[in-house]
Amino acid sequence: MVIAxxxxxTVIGGNMPLAMGLGNGAGAPVGFLIAALVLLLFSIGFVTMTPHVPEAGAFFSYVTVGLGQRMGKGVAVVALIAYxxxxxxIYGYIGWAIGDTVGFYDGPQIPWPLYSFAVLAIVALLGYRHIELSAKVxxxxxxxxxxxxxxxxxxxVTQSGPSGLTxxxxxPDVFTHGALGIAVLFALTGFIGFEATAVFRDEARDPERTIPRATYxxxxxxxAFYAVTCWAFVVAIGPDQVAAVAQRTxxxxxNMLLDTTEASLGRVGRDVVNVLLLTSLFACVLSFHNVIARYQFVLAGKGLLPARLASVHGRHDSPAFSSLVQTATAAVILAVLAVLGIDPLVGVLGSMAGxxxxxxxxxxxxTSAAVVAYFVRHREHTGGRIWQTRIAPALAxxxxxxxxxxxxxxxxxxxxGSATLSTVLAAIPFAGLLVGALLWRPARSISETVKH
Structure with a gap:
């Protein structure tokens, strides 16, 4: 679910050209390695604290235990906004991508929102049912x-490239040339959702064992997948040309992804990758739908959202009502963007990804600050593990x-977008944190909510 x-x-076709074209060119693979290192440091504290967090909810639950309910509620709002x-x-991107693919094969020109809503309907059906069905898809x-x-x-690798297996x-003189920071930035966006292992805690057979394993x-x-593939594209195109090719994309x-695929695997390979890009987008949006539905489920159990969202379907054992609410939320936002005529790539995907x-x-x-704070207060739980409970979270x-x-x-x-629009968009998560903290009230546990 997390890797999906x-x-x-999608990251290889979108983030990689951005990291190469706007960042440090042939040195972009190092950006993915640095992002992975930062998140690995984060994961050490994250999984060390897992046995001390009794309920699902990922960031919300961890921050509540470490920094208190007020901060936890603020983080909960930020999580809902981000996801x-x-x-x-992604709904905007997949609507555009399906339309682009249909047009490439001389199909009818259909507005992107229609494709997006068709995908949304399928996601709604799968999200309503048991998690195993979504997992199989x-x-x-x-x-x-x-x-x-x-x-x-x-x-x-077999065919090498203009400079061989370089x-x-x-x-150092290559990956520090240009803007390494931009490469790291777009690498980080490719990891969004990796911490969702903890969201599925209630549906895991042995969460104390499987959540750390799945997170690492x-x-x-x-x-590794991103870094190796990014390096492979540098080999295929050549370190001296890859930045220019990315900029043209x-x-x-x-199209760096499809053009390189056609050169290496032929036209059939290009067609297969084009189709699988669509399935990648679908897998991505379905996974996020399931994560958000469970976030709402946990928040409702805590009393932050209406109690009805904490209900479980009698036959599917899924947070079905929460899933329906999430479908309606996405549909309303998509409808507004479509009516306003927002471009699906720059306007919808770009701004929302930001x-x-x-x-x-x-x-x-x-979350990292919460880990440090928790183990400072509960030294009896550290077990002498200074690296896992203090140093790694602080470095994170x-x-x-x-x-x-x-x-x-x-x-x-x-x-x-413009500087003004970007400033407004960047402020939204911070505003969500403030609103969530200000609207704090004592929370109920899930069991108390069900009893109520």
Whole structure:
């Protein structure tokens, strides 16, 4: 579920050209490695605290235990904003991508919102039912998606490129040339959703064992997958040309992912990747839908949202009502954007991804601070593990503060909008944190809510 939310093929087709074209060119693979390192440091404290967090809810639950209910409620609002934003952004992207694909094969020209709403209807059906059905759909899509990229990487390595199997990307004078910070920024956005392992706590057989395992595996697999594939594209295109090719892609003059695929796997390979890009987007939006539905479920159990959202379907054992509410929320936002005539890529995806990125870094920063605060107060729970309970979370805080600075100082590159619009969008997660904290009230546990 988490790796599907990371949408590997979507990141390779979107974030990678951005990191190369606007960032440090051939050194972009190092940006993905740095992002993975920061998130790995975050994960150490995150999973160490897992046994001391009795309920699902990911960031909300961890921050509540570490920093108190008021801060936890603020973080809960930020999480809802971030996940809803990225989900709506992906709906806009997939609507555009389906229309672009149909047009490429000489199909009818249909407005993108119609495709987006068709996908939303399918996601609503799957999200309403038991999580295993969504997991099976995501599993098939993810296996196909990763398989074709691995095949592409192998083909590139076998064929080499204009400079052979070069390791130029990892030379200091190369990855420090240009804007390494921008490469790290777009690498970070590719990891959004990795912490969702804890959201599915109530549906895991052995959460104390499987949540840490899944979290570490997600960071390592996603980070390695991105870095290796990014390096493979540098090999295929050549370290001297890859930045220019990426910039042409951003200008709409070509497509780095599909063009490189056609050169390595032929026209059939290009067609397969084009289709799997759509399934990648679908897997991504379905995964985020499930995460948001469960966030609302937990928040309702805490008394922050209406108690009805904490109900469980009698037959599907799913937060069905919460899923329906999330579907309605996404539908309303999409309808407003469609009526306003917002561009699905720059306007919908760009701006929504920007809001989600700021929100996600803010959430992880608060969570790392919560880990440090919790183990300072409860020294009896440290078990002598200074690295896991103090040093790693503190280093994660420093890394995330640096990441936040990178995101905010380069925010117009993420949103594609004006400085004024970007400032307003960047302020939304911070405003959500403030509103959630100010609206704080004593919370009920889930059991108390059900009894009530």
């Amino acid at each position: 939310a990371a949408a590997p093929l 809803t934003a990225i989900q709506v952004g 995501l599993g098939v899509a993810l296996v196909l998606e990763i398989s074709i990229v691995v095949l592409l990487d192998l083909a590139i 390791l130029t990307s990892f030379q 595996a997600a960071v390592l697999i996603i980070g 951003l200008a709409g003059d070509g 809001v989600a990125t700021v929100g996600m870094v803010l959430l992880m920063l608060a 805080c420093l890394g995330l503060l640096a990441s936040m600075w990178l995101v905010l100082t380069n925010f117009t590159l993420v949103t594609g």
